[in-house]
Amino acid sequence: MKALVLAGGIGSRMRPITHTSAKQLIPVANKPVLFYGLEAIRDAGIREVGIIVGSTAPEIERAVGDGSQFGLKVTYLPQDAPRGLGHAVLIARDFLGDDDFVMYLGDNFVLGGINDAVERFRRERPHAQLMLTKVKDPHAFGIATMGPDGRVVDVEEKPRYPKSDLALVGVYVFSPVVHEAIAELKPSWRNELEITDAIQWLIDHDRRIESTIITGFWKDTGSLADMLEMNRFILESLDSEVSGEVSADTEITGRVVIGPGAVITGSRIIGPVVVGAGSIIRNSQLGPFTSIDCDCTVIDSEIEQSIVLRGAFIDGIGRIEWSMIGREARLTPGPRAPKTYRFVLGDHSEVRVGV
Structure with missing residues (x-):
């Protein structure tokens, strides 16, 4: 056959x-x-x-x-x-x-x-x-x-x-x-x-x-x-395996695979999660249900229910979910514009605005 x-x-x-x-x-x-x-x-x-x-x-x-x-x-x-x-x-x-x-x-x-x-x-x-x-x-x-x-x-x-x-x-x-x-x-x-x-x-x-x-x-x-x-x-069937370097100030819960040469510091990993070889995770939260491919960098960000492809760079993006980030993609913050609000409020209104 x-x-x-x-x-x-x-x-x-x-x-x-x-x-x-x-x-x-x-x-x-x-x-x-x-x-x-x-x-x-x-x-x-x-x-x-x-x-x-x-x-x-x-x-x-x-x-x-x-x-x-x-x-x-x-x-x-x-x-x-x-x-x-x-x-x-x-x-x-x-x-x-x-x-x-x-x-x-x-x-x-x-x-x-x-x-x-x-x-x-x-x-x-x-x-x-x-x-x-x-x-x-x-x-x-x-x-x-x-x-x-x-x-x-x-x-x-x-x-x-x-x-x-x-x-x-x-x-x-x-x-x-x-x-x-x-x-x-x-x-x-x-x-x-x-x-x-x-x-x-x-x-x-x-x-x-x-x-x-x-x-x-x-x-x-x-x-x-x-x-x-x-x-x-597929992540739900993972067996945990940590081959990379995980700092003492990193919290890991659930099933996690960390590839050789990966370095994770000051972060929280909520399995199931896989982090590919050579990736750097710093001051971030990953998971659950997140795959980070090889040679990626994630700094000061949260990623959940997502797939990040090889070589992607993510820095200071806050929270990402239900996403796919392509190979060698770069996500970084842009200039912050001053907030402006426009209102038409009826009598006796009450509005609370987060700052």
Whole structure:
């Protein structure tokens, strides 16, 4: 079995961060989202991986290399533009050959990995194995409808009138039969070759489709809110490890990871928090649910429920929450303008103004 990982998307919902960085490489708990998927593939016993890349190919290739750091053998498959998940399978045809394969969206995270889905596929030998989960907004996903026997009878991409609330998680397992379906695809209303249309073709041609409804944590990290939620979830599973230098006047509570070479003085750290190697934290409060990447500086500031990327400099900003700060970004106070108030007050009013 092989794996096909999609990492060619431009991440328009994550701009401006993705103007200069691949969305799949944005770190969550100080590890790129893409790496969680590659580790899940490795843990499922798969070694050959094709990665679909687009305009951010050089950055992804620098980060992943030949795959040996994950115990994988990686082949890069260029895609000239995002043209749908079906198109990704089409251009990977030579790489995939006649092997079964897992298709994994590179910006997805699935709690517990994909071992169960892969093992069930190997054991039961369907033509496709889907992972489904209930969602609040079915309009935003590929949606599956189940028949009375519990089998998938219909799939539709981002339906206007959803027939169910079961979304397709961004992990699929296919037999080579799916290539027959891909060859028959026509562009959808989005001008893309949809993998949901390929799955529907398999259903219409009496191919066997199996599915598993997952109830654990799954996240398609396409927005800042998704990233912060995934960050929070992963930080909750941290085991404390302090490798850096922590001064006696620093208070630490909860689970905290402090990387080698990090220096924390006169601060309060409320876990779960991770501070990357070489970062400096001075007279500040971090956490809970905050990730500070490597080589950052935080002085006289409070940061909660946020992700700070490598090399950022934050000094005297007061309180930051529910934020993502980009690589090498600098946040410092500007000149303070005199306060001016304008009032129209009714009779007998009382106003208290903080100074």
